[in-house]
Amino acid sequence: MDLTTSWLGLTLGNPLVASASPANGQLDHLMRLEDAGAAAVVLPSLFEEQIDAVGSRREAILSMGVDHSAEAPQHYLPPVHIASGPYGLLPERYLDLVRRARDRLSIPVIASMNGTTPGGWLDHGRQLQQAGAHALELNLFAVPTDLSESGSAIEMRYVRTVQELHGALTIPLSVKMGPYFTNVGNMASRFVEAGAAGLVIFNRFVQPDIDLYRLTLSSEPVLSQPVDIRLPLQWIGLLAGRVQASLAASTGVENAEQAIKYLYAGADVVMVTSAVLRDGPGCFSTILRGLDEWLETRGVASLDGIRGAMSFARLKDPRAYTRGQYLAQLQAWSGRHLDA
Numbered sequence: 001m002d003l004t005t006s007w008l009g010l011t012l013g014n015p016l017v018a019s020a021s022p023a024n025g026q027l028d029h030l031m032r033l034e035d036a037g038a039a040a041v042v043l044p045s046l047f048e049e050q051i052d053a054v055g056s057r058r059e060a061i062l063s064m065g066v067d068h069s070a071e072a073p074q075h076y077l078p079p080v081h082i083a084s085g086p087y088g089l090l091p092e093r094y095l096d097l098v099r100r101a102r103d104r105l106s107i108p109v110i111a112s113m114n115g116t117t118p119g120g121w122l123d124h125g126r127q128l129q130q131a132g133a134h135a136l137e138l139n140l141f142a143v144p145t146d147l148s149e150s151g152s153a154i155e156m157r158y159v160r161t162v163q164e165l166h167g168a169l170t171i172p173l174s175v176k177m178g179p180y181f182t183n184v185g186n187m188a189s190r191f192v193e194a195g196a197a198g199l200v201i202f203n204r205f206v207q208p209d210i211d212l213y214r215l216t217l218s219s220e221p222v223l224s225q226p227v228d229i230r231l232p233l234q235w236i237g238l239l240a241g242r243v244q245a246s247l248a249a250s251t252g253v254e255n256a257e258q259a260i261k262y263l264y265a266g267a268d269v270v271m272v273t274s275a276v277l278r279d280g281p282g283c284f285s286t287i288l289r290g291l292d293e294w295l296e297t298r299g300v301a302s303l304d305g306i307r308g309a310m311s312f313a314r315l316k317d318p319r320a321y322t323r324g325q326y327l328a329q330l331q332a333w334s335g336r337h338l339d340a
């Protein structure tokens with residue numbers, strides 16, 4: 001069975017990619033993912049704040065060299081709080097991870113940066129490239145809290161961020177975007193115009209919860225479920241064949257069924273994180289086996305035989321992708337008698 005596909009111009013042995021998670025910061029875990037069949041790995045994100053914090057600290061050290069004696073106490077330096085933050089992966093250690101992963105793996109290694117503003121931190125992309133990353137993923141994650149800032153101003157900032165990062169690189173760039181735009185397709189097209197060779201649909205945002213006993217805000221990561229594929233599936237289906245970029249489906253892949261649906265909708269690759277955190281890297285071999293069996297049973301020789309066959313662009317009646325679906329669901333419920 002020919003499961004090869006292309007992502008960001010890279011040829012992959014199959015369409016399953018291990019998306020970013022803290023576990024991917026460990027080389028032995030990356031090797032287990034490769035052994036289980038992952039066709040590429042995305043490293044955990046390096047955050048804009050981490051890069052900026054280290055930059056400021058370096059500048060402070062340099063300026064101290066000029067203005068102060070060599071015995072200047074360490075506590076004059078701005079602390080790098082973020083370094084011990086979510087991943088504790090400082091930019092230097094991250095570069096080392098990229099080098100080691102490149103050295104030990106034979107599948108593509110994709111580095112990830114997470115931030116939303118144009119600026120000096122984006123130069124770090126060049127160092128990730130020099131360290132050997134095959135491609136770079138930019139995760140645009142922001143929660144706008146300024147009620148006076150317009151959506152178009154935020155969108156423009158995102159687009160400039162993509163443009164700047166693309167300008168700093170020769171390796172391909174993908175943009176991991178969220179679904180919260182008035183016109184997702186328009187944003188997708190603008191990211192592609194700005195230099196994205198691929199789009200990851202979608203970023204899964206972390207939302208807060210309230211702990212009623214401690215009266216604190218908590219933000220425990222919630223792993224996805226198969227039902228969560230609906231929104232990305234809709235947009236993969238709407239974008240396939242209509243943007244000049246490869247498409248990665250991300251969210252809710254637990255077994256082969258969700259991966260196959262995403263491929264029918266038009267995904268070039270399908271990304272997996274929650275299932276790996278829940279079941280371990282072995283989920284890749286299970287999903288691959290299921291995909292292989294599905295194609296074999298139906299006599300489909302390669303992914304091209306199914307990819308995009310159920311996309312908006314190719315369906316004769318694509319109403320289910322649009323408002324028509326809403327109406328149909330309402331009609332299905334009206335007239336039903338509820339016992340309770």
Ligand SMILES: Cc1cc2nc3c(=O)[nH]c(=O)nc-3n(C[C@H](O)[C@H](O)[C@H](O)COP(=O)(O)O)c2cc1C
Pocket residue numbers: 019020021022043044045046112114139176202203204221222223224225250251252253271272273274275277
């Ligand atoms: C614990 C955890 C950590 C994550 N860390 C990152 C990250 O560093 N960078 C990133 O782009 N996405 C990160 N993600 C998002 C995943 O890469 C993925 O896009 C999301 O979880 C949806 O896929 P899934 O349904 O297969 O989990 C993280 C997700 C989880 C659950």
